[in-house]
Ligand code: SAH
């Protein structure tokens with residue numbers, strides 16, 4: 001079939017097949033070299049969600065308003081979670097008009113809010129430059145005395161696409177468009193807060209309506225380092241979301257120098273390493289970053305982080321049939337995990353449209369995990385669909401665009417659009 005290609009604002013090169021040509025997106029998304037060029041986006045006005053209390057206070061005072069107004073604004077943003085200037089009822093009209101002239105509130109709007117099952121809630125957000133990003137809320141059942149029945153984790157994106165091109169990953173497959181700004185990351189979480197507030201009976205709505213944040217959505221957090229740190233500081237601040245850094249996990253494909261830098265930050269976040277290969281030979285095949293920072297450079301950096309923070313870190317290991325699922329890989333992984341005192345998350349590969357790889361059989365997955373267990377490693381295997389945070393995050397955008405195209409031709413769509 002003859003195809004025509006089109007550049008979407010989000011930077012994907014899409015092949016549109018003739019039967020779908022009336023604007024719908026068809027299925028094939030190809031890696032396109034031009035999507036790797038960094039696009040710098042400068043908004044007409046900054047979003048308040050990128051400001052710290054200090055930076056806002058400086059601007060407020062410079063404009064001739066009392067500094068305490070900045071604190072009031074932050075309360076409206078993070079405690080009362082309003083999305084309009086007019087709702088900030090204790091602020092004088094002239095000050096609200098000044099805010100409106102110099103800032104915007106949300107730099108993201110919710111395009112699709114889809115509950116795929118009882119466990120995951122997926123948001124597709126549109127940025128001001130029409131780029132698309134994904135945010136996922138996962139409810140993990142939790143049992144135990146005195147614990148809430150479910151723990152909520154939000155998986156956020158930090159870039160539009162990803163430049164690192166891991167061969168199993170939907171974000172990498174689609175190329176890289178640009179870094180997100182801190183406001184665009186913070187607002188992902190505020191969208192989730194607002195939509196959860198609407199459904200919660202919690203007496204104190206001003207606390208965050210989720211328990212954990214993971215940087216496991218689109219993009220490589222350590223390649224957008226300043227935004228990452230700025231975001232964590234805003235989330236962590238008592239005038240912000242007041243969210244403990246220890247409940248934030250940063251996942252990286254292995255940028256060794258930035259891991260060392262992160263170890264020295266004052267924010268004690270958790271670290272997860274996307275390992276996926278226990279030897280350079282295997283890792284080289286699937287993660288181009290390994291050529292730059294091979295295991296002999298990566299592992300000491302991870303060890304230094306672990307020693308500095310003294311907390312168990314996580315190694316993520318996607319099991320891909322005949323690529324990295326051998327028992328030799330399991331043995332090598334056991335050694336690495338033991339050296340680092342790390343927990344291992346084994347994730348059966350989730351199929352990505354356009355890639356040929358398969359997940360191993362359940363028997364083979366079990367045999368792999370067994371080697372780790374027998375070697376004394378703390379290991380979990382995430383088989384349940386909805387619980388698979390990583391796969392959900394890595395593939396949401398790609399899948400959603402494909403699904404949008406499919407569903408637009410159907411009489412009723414599963415997507416709702418509440419514009420949170
Ligand atoms: N860039 C960072 C964070 C985003 S990727 C990193 O690589 O760690 C988050 C996780 O999603 C990673 O562990 C990644 O390996 C996982 N993931 C990506 N594609 C996947 C797939 N097809 N199946 C299962 N997990 C996947």
Ligand code: SF4
Pocket residue numbers: 162163164165166169170171172173217218219220253274394
């Ligand atoms: Fe980028 Fe992480 Fe996907 Fe690799 S796994 S392409 S680093 S998002």
